[in-house]
Amino acid sequence: MEKHVVVIGGGVAGMEAAGHLQKSGFRVSLFEKEEKPGGHLNDWYKLFPDRRRSSEVKEYLDKITSEDGIKIITGSIIDKIVSDKNQFRISDKDGKEYSADAVIIATGFDLFKSERKEEYGYGIYDNVITSADLEKMFRSGSIELADGRIPETVGIVHCVGSRDEKVGNLYCSKLCCVTAVKQAIEIREHLPSSKVFCFYMDMRMGGAYYEELYREAQEEWGVNFIRGKVSEVSEAINNKLVIKSEDTLAGKPLKMQVDMLVLMAGMEMSEGGLKLSESSGLNKGNNRFFSPADHHFGSNKSNIKGIFYAGTCTMPMNITETISHARAAVSDVIDYLKDSKA
Amino acid sequence: MERFGFAISKGRQIDYDANSRHIAGYISEREPSFRVCIECGCCAATCTTGNFTSFSLRELHILLKRGENESVRENIKKCMLCGKCTLVCPRGVNTRNVVTLARQAFQKFPADAV
Numbered sequence: 001m002e003k004h005v006v007v008i009g010g011g012v013a014g015m016e017a018a019g020h021l022q023k024s025g026f027r028v029s030l031f032e033k034e035e036k037p038g039g040h041l042n043d044w045y046k047l048f049p050d051r052r053r054s055s056e057v058k059e060y061l062d063k064i065t066s067e068d069g070i071k072i073i074t075g076s077i078i079d080k081i082v083s084d085k086n087q088f089r090i091s092d093k094d095g096k097e098y099s100a101d102a103v104i105i106a107t108g109f110d111l112f113k114s115e116r117k118e119e120y121g122y123g124i125y126d127n128v129i130t131s132a133d134l135e136k137m138f139r140s141g142s143i144e145l146a147d148g149r150i151p152e153t154v155g156i157v158h159c160v161g162s163r164d165e166k167v168g169n170l171y172c173s174k175l176c177c178v179t180a181v182k183q184a185i186e187i188r189e190h191l192p193s194s195k196v197f198c199f200y201m202d203m204r205m206g207g208a209y210y211e212e213l214y215r216e217a218q219e220e221w222g223v224n225f226i227r228g229k230v231s232e233v234s235e236a237i238n239n240k241l242v243i244k245s246e247d248t249l250a251g252k253p254l255k256m257q258v259d260m261l262v263l264m265a266g267m268e269m270s271e272g273g274l275k276l277s278e279s280s281g282l283n284k285g286n287n288r289f290f291s292p293a294d295h296h297f298g299s300n301k302s303n304i305k306g307i308f309y310a311g312t313c314t315m316p317m318n319i320t321e322t323i324s325h326a327r328a329a330v331s332d333v334i335d336y337l338k339d340s341k342a
Numbered sequence: 343m344e345r346f347g348f349a350i351s352k353g354r355q356i357d358y359d360a361n362s363r364h365i366a367g368y369i370s371e372r373e374p375s376f377r378v379c380i381e382c383g384c385c386a387a388t389c390t391t392g393n394f395t396s397f398s399l400r401e402l403h404i405l406l407k408r409g410e411n412e413s414v415r416e417n418i419k420k421c422m423l424c425g426k427c428t429l430v431c432p433r434g435v436n437t438r439n440v441v442t443l444a445r446q447a448f449q450k451f452p453a454d455a456v
């Protein structure tokens with residue numbers, strides 16, 4: 001009989017995994033909590049480093065998940081997995097039950113809630129926005145201040161909610177540096193007379209063509225980089241935002257005013273993932289992401305046989321890595337179901 | 343009269359909006375590689391001048407970019423234009439030309455040197 005695999009989470013990892021499971025001859029049910037699959041991809045404008053439209057990747061994922069043999073169940077929040085003699089019983093929030101021979105968890109990440117870094121004024125000052133808010137502006141085609149004016153100077157704050165013991169996140173979210181560079185270029189593209197300043201602790205451009213993008217931002221777009229973590233933001237009487245940081249390379253404190261401030265919100269384990277880990281006995285690491293059975297040889301395996309992980313529910317990853325990780329999860333499922341007596 | 347020795351100390355803070363970056367602009371227009379410096383310090387490490395005096399080409403780059411021109415004005419005269427720094431720079435900054443252009447700019451626009 002055809003084996004049935006359940007995939008929890010319909011973002012990039014879940015969609016890619018579902019597509020590959022189907023190709024490998026399994027019957028697949030893909031559960032997504034929102035009304036449509038795609039996850040965060042639905043919110044982004046263009047992707048780094050080549051700035052292709054995110055909708056192109058979404059089209060590819062839609063295509064591979066539209067095959068016969070894949071059932072997509074949207075608006076469904078899975079809150080428990082029970083393992084029972086090589087079978088899994090999966091139940092949603094409304095108590096509906098499904099059974100499966102194997103499970104791939106692809107519950108992804110949530111963006112750090114930037115209001116938690118109160119000193120940056122998100123939710124307090126109108127012109128402090130997040131990287132996700134800026135993507136929305138790019139999609140709508142207009143970058144405006146709250147009162148409709150066009151910003152002349154834009155500050156970008158790296159590491160918001162990452163590498164910060166004060167919010168309990170010691171890890172680096174890995175993608176926000178390159179996102180900052182990408183967005184800085186896009187601001188300059190949309191608003192050629194604007195000035196953009198990135199406030200960073202380290203430029204972590206560890207991906208194919210990331211460093212080149214950084215250089216392009218300096219060389220072709222005149223983006224300014226200031227090494228120093230922003231300590232506080234306040235609003236001046238002229239509605240501008242006053243930023244204080246140290247220019248650590250000049251060895252002096254620095255103050256400047258900007259019209260708009262963009263916070264590079266980091267990645268955190270998703271709320272859905274956290275609940276699932278509690279309810280179903282799945283191990284988490286100190287960083288609260290799912291903890292894979294082995295960081296080198298078993299990055300897709302959980303502590304429960306037959307339950308596998310794909311994508312950013314285990315750690316911050318870019319889309320390329322997410323897709324590879326999802327395919328690797330499928331290969332683990334193939335191995336597992338080949339050996340199991342179920 | 344009794345002198346208490348009070349003085350108003352000049353702030354150390356970089357007031358970015360008050361500073362003029364005219365000199366940095368003059369340099370990057372003529373030597374675009376000035377923009378791609380990543381402040382790694384390789385130039386300053388190899389520099390003979392820097393090993394004997396308080397001179398750092400890396401620091402000079404950042405101060406000019408922030409418009410903190412005053413201290414650069416005198417300091418930049420120490421460079422011997424030997425070109426060792428150009429040989430080691432990982433970003434291919436034409437450092438010697440940066441120094442030459444900065445000196446030119448300080449002569450042309452003395453008012454911006456503060």
Ligand code: SF4
Nearest residue numbers: 159162172173176177
């Ligand atoms: S990728 Fe950059 S911005 Fe993001 S957490 Fe790491 S160092 Fe900070």
Ligand code: SF4
Nearest residue numbers: 389421422424425427
């Ligand atoms: S050219 Fe000037 S800055 Fe460069 S190594 Fe020689 S003395 Fe130092």
Ligand code: SF4
Nearest residue numbers: 379380382383385431
């Ligand atoms: S070696 Fe080049 S990149 Fe490094 S600080 Fe000097 S000029 Fe800048």
